[in-house]
Amino acid sequence: MAKIIVVTSGKGGVGKTTSAAAIATGLALRGQKTAVIDFDVGLRNLDLIMGCERRVVYDLVNVIQGEAGLNQALIRDKRVDNLHILPASQTRDKDALTNEGVEQIFKSLSEDFDFIICDSPAGIERGAQLAMYFADEAIVVTNPEVSSVRDSDRMLGLLASKTRRAERNEEPIKEHLMVTRYNPSRVDSGDMLNLDDIREILAIDLLGVIPESEAVLRASNQGVPVTHDSESDAGLAYTDAVSRLLGEDVPLRFYGGQKKSLLSRMFGGGRR
Numbered sequence: 001m002a003k004i005i006v007v008t009s010g011k012g013g014v015g016k017t018t019s020a021a022a023i024a025t026g027l028a029l030r031g032q033k034t035a036v037i038d039f040d041v042g043l044r045n046l047d048l049i050m051g052c053e054r055r056v057v058y059d060l061v062n063v064i065q066g067e068a069g070l071n072q073a074l075i076r077d078k079r080v081d082n083l084h085i086l087p088a089s090q091t092r093d094k095d096a097l098t099n100e101g102v103e104q105i106f107k108s109l110s111e112d113f114d115f116i117i118c119d120s121p122a123g124i125e126r127g128a129q130l131a132m133y134f135a136d137e138a139i140v141v142t143n144p145e146v147s148s149v150r151d152s153d154r155m156l157g158l159l160a161s162k163t164r165r166a167e168r169n170e171e172p173i174k175e176h177l178m179v180t181r182y183n184p185s186r187v188d189s190g191d192m193l194n195l196d197d198i199r200e201i202l203a204i205d206l207l208g209v210i211p212e213s214e215a216v217l218r219a220s221n222q223g224v225p226v227t228h229d230s231e232s233d234a235g236l237a238y239t240d241a242v243s244r245l246l247g248e249d250v251p252l253r254f255y256g257g258q259k260k261s262l263l264s265r266m267f268g269g270g271r272r
Helices: 016-029 060-064 099-110 126-133 146-161 184-188 195-202 214-222 233-245 263-267
Strands: 003-008 034-038 083-086 115-119 137-142 174-182 205-211
Touching: 003 016, 003 126, 016 034, 016 083, 016 115, 016 137, 016 174, 016 214, 016 233, 060 099, 099 115, 099 126, 115 126, 126 146, 137 146, 137 195, 146 195, 174 195, 195 205, 205 233, 214 233
Parallel strands: 003 115, 003 137, 034 083, 034 115, 137 174, 174 205
Antiparallel strands: none
């Protein structure tokens, strides 16, 4: 059975799709057969990040509505054989997604894949709800700023209450924290929350810290997940995060020293 992992956030523009592409690519490079699904119906971007936008013929909604088979819609990555992309529709409404249709896609993919990565839209609309509903694990992506962390805290509440595991009173979704666009010098100057503040507020296990880097923008523009850039700090940080996701003990790097901050008091400490 495949492990279903949703990459989510409460706020848009935090690097969620970049992270989904990087994590999926990293897993595939480690020999894990991986599918990554774009749930952002109407505003798809995963195909651009993965460099396969010209190869999209059928999409997630086509499969759900019976207009195409799953194998017709899946796009094999050109760089890594055991990585496949299922794009979102740009022309359909989010209401075209159904619980039954999404569940059937997960069942079919689980027969052949080790991991299914779900690139969730930001917020709490239908695409985001369905992306998280069937998940086994969640990667919550946040920037080191107050509004982003606050919105991530709200998403943690939904992960604990609005999923199939919660409805069935099963073991909760395993939650991981991914902090993106982290700049130690801006943290030291007080312009960003430091890592301890973020961890205290959200109170979930840290999967990775991705440094602010031009390599991320460059990779996105080139349609190449940044995990392929083994010369960049960001690429190495995502590779480290994948190793931790696979259960390996990898030291944290690229986050620099930290000064103590009082910003976490705005939230009254950790989540309860």
